[in-house]
Amino acid sequence: MPCFRLDDVTLGYDxxxxxxxxxxxxxxxxxxxxxxxxxxxxxTLLKGLVGALKPLGGRIERxxxxxxxxxxxxxxSDIDRSFPATIEDLVSLGLWRKxxxxxxxxxxxxxxxxxxxxxxxxxxxRDRPLDSLSxxxxxxxxxxxxxxxxxxxxxxxxxxxxxxxxxxxxLIDLVRRWHGEARTVIAVLHDIELVxxxxxxxxxxxxxxxxxxxxEEALHPENLLKARRxxxxxxxxxxxxxxxxx
Amino acid sequence: MTxxxxxxxxxxxxxxxxxxxxxxxxxxxxxxxxxxxxxLRRLSLTGxxxxxxxxxxxxxxxLFYGLAILPMTxxxxxAGVLVALAAGAVSRLTIQREDAxxxxxxxxxxxxxxxxxxxxxxxxxxxxxxxxxxxxxNDEALLLIGAIASITAIALLALWRPLFAECLxxxxxxxxxxxxxxxxxxxxxLVVLNLVGGFQALGTLLAVGLMMLPAxxxxxxxxxxxxxxxxxxxxxxxxxxxxxxxxxxxSLASGPAIILTAGIFYxxxxxxxxxxxxxxxxxxxxxxxx
Numbered sequence: 021m022p023c024f025r026l027d028d029v030t031l032g033y034d035x036x037x038x039x040x041x042x043x044x045x046x047x048x049x050x051x052x053x054x055x056x057x058x059x060x061x062x063x064t065l066l067k068g069l070v071g072a073l074k075p076l077g078g079r080i081e082r083x084x085x086x087x088x089x090x091x092x093x094x095x096x097s098d099i100d101r102s103f104p105a106t107i108e109d110l111v112s113l114g115l116w117r118k119x120x121x122x123x124x125x126x127x128x129x130x131x132x133x134x135x136x137x138x139x140x141x142x143x144x145x146r147d148r149p150l151d152s153l154s155x156x157x158x159x160x161x162x163x164x165x166x167x168x169x170x171x172x173x174x175x176x177x178x179x180x181x182x183x184x185x186x187x188x189x190x191l192i193d194l195v196r197r198w199h200g201e202a203r204t205v206i207a208v209l210h211d212i213e214l215v216x217x218x219x220x221x222x223x224x225x226x227x228x229x230x231x232x233x234x235x236e237e238a239l240h241p242e243n244l245l246k247a248r249r250x251x252x253x254x255x256x257x258x259x260x261x262x263x264x265x266x
Numbered sequence: 267m268t269x270x271x272x273x274x275x276x277x278x279x280x281x282x283x284x285x286x287x288x289x290x291x292x293x294x295x296x297x298x299x300x301x302x303x304x305x306l307r308r309l310s311l312t313g314x315x316x317x318x319x320x321x322x323x324x325x326x327x328x329l330f331y332g333l334a335i336l337p338m339t340x341x342x343x344x345a346g347v348l349v350a351l352a353a354g355a356v357s358r359l360t361i362q363r364e365d366a367x368x369x370x371x372x373x374x375x376x377x378x379x380x381x382x383x384x385x386x387x388x389x390x391x392x393x394x395x396x397x398x399x400x401x402x403x404n405d406e407a408l409l410l411i412g413a414i415a416s417i418t419a420i421a422l423l424a425l426w427r428p429l430f431a432e433c434l435x436x437x438x439x440x441x442x443x444x445x446x447x448x449x450x451x452x453x454x455x456l457v458v459l460n461l462v463g464g465f466q467a468l469g470t471l472l473a474v475g476l477m478m479l480p481a482x483x484x485x486x487x488x489x490x491x492x493x494x495x496x497x498x499x500x501x502x503x504x505x506x507x508x509x510x511x512x513x514x515x516x517s518l519a520s521g522p523a524i525i526l527t528a529g530i531f532y533x534x535x536x537x538x539x540x541x542x543x544x545x546x547x548x549x550x551x552x553x554x555x556x
Contacts, residue, residue, distance in 0.1 A: 034361075070441065092441050099435045103306055104489045113431055116442045149489065169442075 022083050023048040023173060023204040024069055029078035031061065031068040037076055038064040039225060044232040046221075048083070049202040051195070053215040053235070056225035057251040062208040063095055065225065066177050069206065088117065091171035093162055095178045095208070101150045107161050108146045111136060114168030136164040141190055156187040163191055174198055176207040180214070192218055212239060226250045276514045282401050286510055289403045289467045290524055292411050293476060294502025296418035297460040299495040301481035303422075304457065306491075307433050310478055311365075315372040316454070317461050317474040319349035321379030324465065329386050335406045339462050346458030349375050354451070399467075401513075401520050407466045414463035418456050425449050430491070468521040475525035476502060483532040486539035501531045 022045035032038040039061025046052055054062045067073040068080055071087040091114075099110070114136075115129055125133070137143050140160040153161065159179065166174060176195075180188045196218060198205050209215055215222055215235060222238035224231040226247045231238035277283045304313050323345025327337035349371045356367035403411075422429075428449035431439045439446040457477075464473025484497035509524030536542050 072441075088442065090441075094437060097435065098437050100306075100308075100433060103434050104491050104494065105430070105434050109430070110434065113435060113438055113442075116431070116439070165438075 021048045022046065023050070023085070025081040025083060027079045027081070029068065029080055030076045031064045031073055032076050033064075033073075035076065038227065040228045041078070042229050044223070044229065046204065046206060048204055049199075050204055050221050051199040051219050052204075052206045052221040052223060053219035054206060054208045054223045054225060055210070055212065055215055055239075056230075056247060060225045060247075060251060061227050062225055063177050065223075066092070066175050066206065066208060070175055085172055089171055090173045090175060091166045091169040092175045093166060093177060093179055095181070097162065099150070099158075101153070101158070103150065105150050106147050107137070107142060107150070107153070108133065110150060110161055111164045111168060114165035117169070132168060136167040139167060139194065140164045156183045159183055159191065160187060163194055167194070171203070173204045174206070176205070178208050178210065180209065180211070188214075212244075215239065272515070273511065276511065282403075283510060283514065285403045285408060286401050286467070286520060287506060289408055289411050290476070290506035290510070291503050292408075292415045293460070293464055293467060294480070294499055294506055296415035296422075297464060297473070297477040298480045298484075298498035298502040299422055300418060300453075300456050300460050301477035301479075302484065302491070302494050302498050303429060303433070303453065305478065305481045305485065306494075310482070312368065312454075313457060313461070313474040313477050315368050316346055316350065316457055317465075318376040318379075319372040320346040320375075320458060320461055320465070322375050322382055323348075323379075324462075325379045325382035329382055335404075335410060335466060339410060339466075342462040342465065343458060345375060345379075346461065347455065350451070350454045350458065354454075399469075403467060410466065411463045414459050418460060421452060421456055425452060429453060468524065472521045472525050475528060476505070479525065479528035479532050480505065483528070483535040483539075486535040486542040489541070501528065501535075505531060 024046040026042045026044050029042040030037045030040050031042075038059075042065070054065060056062050064073065068075055070090055070092045071080075072092075112125060112129070112133055115125070115132070119125070119129070133146075134143070137146060140163050142157065142160050142164060145157070145161075150158070163179070166176075179191065183191075192214070195205055195207065207219070209219075216239060219235055221233065222231070222235040223229060224238050224243055224247055227250070230247045230250070231240070231243045277287060301313065304310055320342035323341035323343065324338045325341075326345075327334070327341030331337040349368070352371050353364055353368035356362055356371075357364035360367075428439070428443075428445040432446050432449050436446060460477060461473045464476060467473075468476060480498040480501035481494075483501050484494050487497050488494045505528035506524050509527035510520060512518055512527065513520040513523035537544055539545070
């Protein structure tokens with residue numbers, strides 16, 4: 021049963037495609053890594069799945085859920101860390117859809133918030149101002165927010181970039197827990213070993229899908245080599261795409 | 267001269283002083299918290315731009331109706347909203363960012379306003395529109411400022427959470443709710459409203475001073491949002507009071523006197539406040555032992 025179904029999807033900016041002609045399904049409840057060189061269209065793909073970017077061509081179908089059911093953690097969040105807010109303020113944003121515009125936190129919400137902070141190892145940090153957090157602590161807080169969002173589909177864009185290994189290990193545990201709860205998780209990653217160890221499915225991108233499927237097949241050395249070659253051969257002045265869609 | 271003569275008698279003896287303080291004071295209650303949000307959203311200069319943008323609306327009304335408060339208010343409001351909407355639309359539809367499009371539209375707007383005023387009025391009229399007349403506030407103007415303050419207070423309380431979320435993490439709010447753009451627009455509307463209210467008392471150019479200076483000064487005292495707003499209001503009120511006193515005793519122009527007093531508060535806060543230059547440098551950083 022698919023969760024996302026992509027039909028000849030091309031995504032890009034200003035008419036310039038960043039990633040071409042993607043075809044494939046992401047299974048419901050699957051745990052998928054998106055991997056590829058810099059500039060290969062990984063983040064663009066996630067933006068397309070979230071619905072923040074309209075495809076230049078093709079169709080992205082969300083099967084059985086709405087855009088609002090997605091929890092999306094972008095790569096460079098535009099969180100203003102100088103803004104006078106605490107971890108509680110940031111994490112409780114995750115309850116937005118449940119609480120709506122005006123309501124405050126109920127006792128039940130408070131309990132959920134505490135549980136989420138415990139789960140990411142930030143118990144006792146509730147009232148800490150954002151500007152006093154390390155990068156790893158901020159990322160833990162953002163994962164706690166995803167927890168509170170309680171979404172069926174979770175998209176993470178480079179969630180482990182520039183973060184200490186202990187935090188990565190803790191957060192990977194959370195990702196595996198979400199997988200165990202049959203949520204669909206798609207994460208853009210750089211660390212191939214991490215992907216091999218924890219992610220059953222992989223999409224290997226170099227401006228098009230080199231491989232899409234089970235991780236051990238997708239990350240076959242032949243595919244990795246092909247990805248590197250295609251990336252090096254990329255031509256910024258390329259002509260318009262000649263692959264005509266019927 | 268007794269303290270009473272100096273500090274209270276000017277207000278006790280003269281109705282125009284009482285009115286001036288009422289106008290500037292009520293304006294502080296609403297404009298200062300708006301200024302705090304503007305500052306925290308790094309839109310401090312947007313207030314300035316919007317203050318220029320409302321000019322042609324007020325000037326057009328001035329051409330048709332003379333110095334009448336309601337037409338000038340609605341004219342200013344219309345011009346401000348138009349510029350805010352146009353700037354927002356350009357940034358949404360093209361690659362140009364909002365600061366650039368806002369700059370373009372407010373400059374066009376300002377030039378248009380000066381052209382309109384100078385086409386018919388004298389330079390005295392222009393000075394009036396630009397610098398206001400806090401010492402000549404009539405009942406109508408006070409009522410208007412009161413109404414604007416009430417609307418601002420209600421709207422700020424109602425929009426507190428979306429505004430807070432929009433400041434903190436705009437892209438997250440966009441992903442879970444459509445409230446973000448709406449909150450942003452209503453907020454810009456409040457900015458324009460308060461500037462329009464302010465230009466009766468202080469003029470278009472100085473209204474933004476009462477909005478931003480107390481907010482910027484308060485930032486050196488407090489970290490959290492609520493105390494920031496309260497401190498900004500306190501500084502706004504004090505500046506209005508002391509500025510009017512100074513203008514009375516030393517025959518200074520009242521609007522600039524109020525803003526300069528706020529400027530003195532800013533400079534003093536910058537140097538002396540807990541988060542200002544001196545204390546944040548001199549105080550040895552204490553830390554826990556473990």
